[in-house]
Amino acid sequence: MAGFDIGIVIVSYNVRHFLEQCLHSIGKSSTSGLNIEVWVVDNASVDGTVQYIADRFPDVNIISNTENVGFSRANNQAINRMQSKYVLLLNPDTVLEETTLQLCYDFMEAKPQTGAVGVRMIDGSGKFLPESKRKIPDIWNSFCKLSYLSDLFPSSKVFSGYNLGYLPEDQTAQVEVLCGAFMFIRAEALKMTGLLDEQFFMYGEDIDLSYRILKAGYEIWYYPQSSIIHYKGESTKKSSLSYVKTFYGAMHIYVNKHYGKGKGRIFAWIINAAITMRAMVSAAGRVLAFLIFPMIDAVLIWFSLLAMKSFWAEWYFKDTSYYDEGNIHSILPIYAGIWVLSLWIGGHYDKTSSWRHSFTSFLVGTVFILMGYALLPESMRSSRAIILLGAIAGMVVVSLTSLLRAWLRNDHNNSSGNQSIAVVGSRQNAEKLALIVHKLKPESEIYNIAPGSSTGDVWFTNL
Structure with a gap:
């Protein structure tokens, strides 16, 4: 029997200050008596992460590796020691809302056929991250992603299938793939599917695990009623050639594993062409x-x-x-x-x-x-x-x-001192973002702007 309601595993590598913010957001979560265990697996960081976190968060379980064993293996190290009903895979460069854990727990309790749920992710500037919801990669949607067709037609069902660009970011829906930065998984589903495949050193493991959860008969849901900040989202790294090589190398492993040699060879050709194209674009840029x-x-x-x-x-x-x-x-x-x-x-x-x-x-x-x-x-x-x-x-x-x-x-924005920040958007989303920003910059003045609000409303401002 599970001893905890939620077990959170965070894999860290030289990001101790991001990790500290992440752990603070977990500690400030509003949960109705839920028992939560937190595990940090450090992949041989050289920035003093282990001692830094141990001194400030004594209740956090820490696994300190002597070498970088990769994302999948590090997660498995902690999952094997957990005794939780639900497992949350969480990146260290994320910040949760106070209600994120409770909302996800309640959602899974209400839908017993759900194997995993993900939330709406935004980057540090408040921009929606399209990797929050995705589809199983196939030849066509991968080609559209690699050739930038999905960027040219971001809302098209034909060209934007990989990131489900046609699905509104605020719509709860069944999806096929979640992002490994935040995967709230039913532990029973993990027992059926097996843990993360350690062939995937970095990237691709979330696609592989999502695929296996679906094959086991479970549903996967995108649940945007909660939003989190993911500072180093895919969109902030995708111009890097090393990222392209690592990511599409992982995709190559995935396709060979699940699609057979025929499609694997075609996919390998697309991957190599993509790396060459991205290298040329990156060099020219x-x-x-x-x-x-x-x-x-x-x-x-x-x-x-x-x-x-x-x-x-x-x-x-x-x-x-x-x-x-x-x-x-x-x-x-x-x-x-x-x-x-x-x-x-x-x-x-x-x-x-x-x-x-x-x-x-x-x-x-x-x-x-x-x-x-x-x-x-x-x-x-x-x-x-x-x-x-x-x-x-x-x-x-x-x-x-x-x-x-x-x-x-x-x-011109690099001056020190307090900042004035305007949060603009629908009242519900702006209010959530304002709370997160206030946690990160408590000294700043935050102005909330909701289009259509009356002059007597606290959400009205003439900025």
């Missing part, structure tokens, strides 16, 4: 991200030089066509390139760049251009005035693009 602002600066500085050339020709020489003959049009792009190269060498495009370093770098570039100008033959010289005017205009351009770059990187 990194190159573009590295070059985009230097290229913008070079083009804008070049245009500024052209403007200064026209201005100086008309104002000083009273002849707008003064510079039309000669090679000035081939010299100006070189000036722009030298300035941008000087800025790059001086670290202007680094995240930690300062205005002083940027100004110094631009000044060095200007001096270098003037020195080169002095060595040019008379036929190739344009005007020192254009260089100096271009330097002034170029500094203005670089200052403006620096402000744009800082804004895009959200550097």
